[in-house]
Amino acid sequence: QSALTQPASVSGSPGQSITISCTGTSSDVGSYNLVSWYQQHPGKAPKLMIYEVSKRPSGVSNRFSGSKSGNTASLTISGLQAEDEADYSCCSYAGDYLVFGGGTKLTVL
Amino acid sequence: QVQLQESGPGLVKPSETLSLTCAVSGYSISSGYYWGWIRQPPGKGLEWIGSIYHSGSTYYSPSLKSRVTISGDTSRNQFSLKLSSVTAADTAVYYCAREIGYGTHDYWGQGTLVTVSS
Numbered sequence: 001q002s003a004l005t006q007p008a009s010v011s012g013s014p015g016q017s018i019t020i021s022c023t024g025t026s027s028d029v030g031s032y033n034l035v036s037w038y039q040q041h042p043g044k045a046p047k048l049m050i051y052e053v054s055k056r057p058s059g060v061s062n063r064f065s066g067s068k069s070g071n072t073a074s075l076t077i078s079g080l081q082a083e084d085e086a087d088y089s090c091c092s093y094a095g096d097y098l099v100f101g102g103g104t105k106l107t108v109l
Numbered sequence: 110q111v112q113l114q115e116s117g118p119g120l121v122k123p124s125e126t127l128s129l130t131c132a133v134s135g136y137s138i139s140s141g142y143y144w145g146w147i148r149q150p151p152g153k154g155l156e157w158i159g160s161i162y163h164s165g166s167t168y169y170s171p172s173l174k175s176r177v178t179i180s181g182d183t184s185r186n187q188f189s190l191k192l193s194s195v196t197a198a199d200t201a202v203y204y205c206a207r208e209i210g211y212g213t214h215d216y217w218g219q220g221t222l223v224t225v226s227s
Contacts, residue, residue: 001171003154034211038155045204045217046147046155057215089155093211097170100147103154 004029004090004101011107017078020104022090023071030071034093037066037075040103041086049088050075082108111135113205113218121199121225127192131205131218132185139163139183143208146179146190148201149220156201160208161188195225 005023012018022029022037029035033053038046048057050066053073063078073092077084085108090101117129131144138144145160159169161179169177173192181188192199202222206214 032211034213036212036214038214045220046214047217048213048215051210051213091155091157091212091214096168098157098160098212100155100157 001094001097001099004092004099006088006090006101006104008102009105009107011109012077012080013109014080014082016080017076018080018106019077020075020088020090020106022073022075022092022101024073024092024094024099025071028071028092028094028099029068029073031095032093033068035066035068035073036091037064038089038091039084039086040089046089077106080108084108111207111216113207113216115203115205115218115221117221117223119222119224121195121223122227123196123225124194127190127195127199127223127225129190129203129205129221129223130187131189132187133207134186136207137183138181138186138188144181144188145206145208145214147204147206147214148199149204150198150201158190158192158203197225199223200225 037050040046054066089103143160146158176193178191202220204220205218207216
């Protein structure tokens with residue numbers, strides 16, 4: 001059982017698009033379309049942004065999108081805004097347990 | 110509006126058992142879904158601990174399974190976490206959350222910091 005691999009940090013300017021990767025294995029990300037993404041501002045609880053690879057909960061901006069190819073899932077944020085600066089974590093079902101990624105800090109320059 | 114609120118001691122001694130409760134309002138835990146616990150050590154990423162289904166079945170992190178028990182109390186609409194034989198490595202903010210699908214946590218508590226120290 002190993003954590004999913006995410007880059008420690010990414011950055012972008014307002015209006016740009018960024019993509020955060022989440023790499024797992026054929027036992028988790030590669031086997032199930034059950035990858036979710038969470039946004040977390042400092043001192044706050046995580047917020048669900050994407051579930052089941054590419055679905056957006058009601059109320060989440062359509063600037064957030066998710067995809068998956070093989071063992072790697074991705075979160076793309078388009079039209080970056082200052083409020084998007086936060087930590088982002090992925091999570092995958094792995095058969096009989098869940099595994100999170102280590103988290104990525106997004107900085108809006 | 111679904112709300113979750115964690116409660117329990119903020120300080121636990123090494124080798125003792127950490128016990129937390131999550132009170133749920135706005136939804137009956139017996140009506141459906143999984144109800145889970147996730148933790149976050151200071152400055153680190155999220156770690157899934159385990160979940161309990163509304164029927165009472167559970168699934169746990171393999172790395173914590175030997176020390177974890179999650180139970181539900183439908184009469185009080187709450188569920189609980191017990192983590193035994195704690196060490197400093199168990200110091201973390203502990204969150205409870207509703208899990209509407211595998212890995213899909215849509216409502217979270219605010220989190221509670223538990224420190225393991227003598």
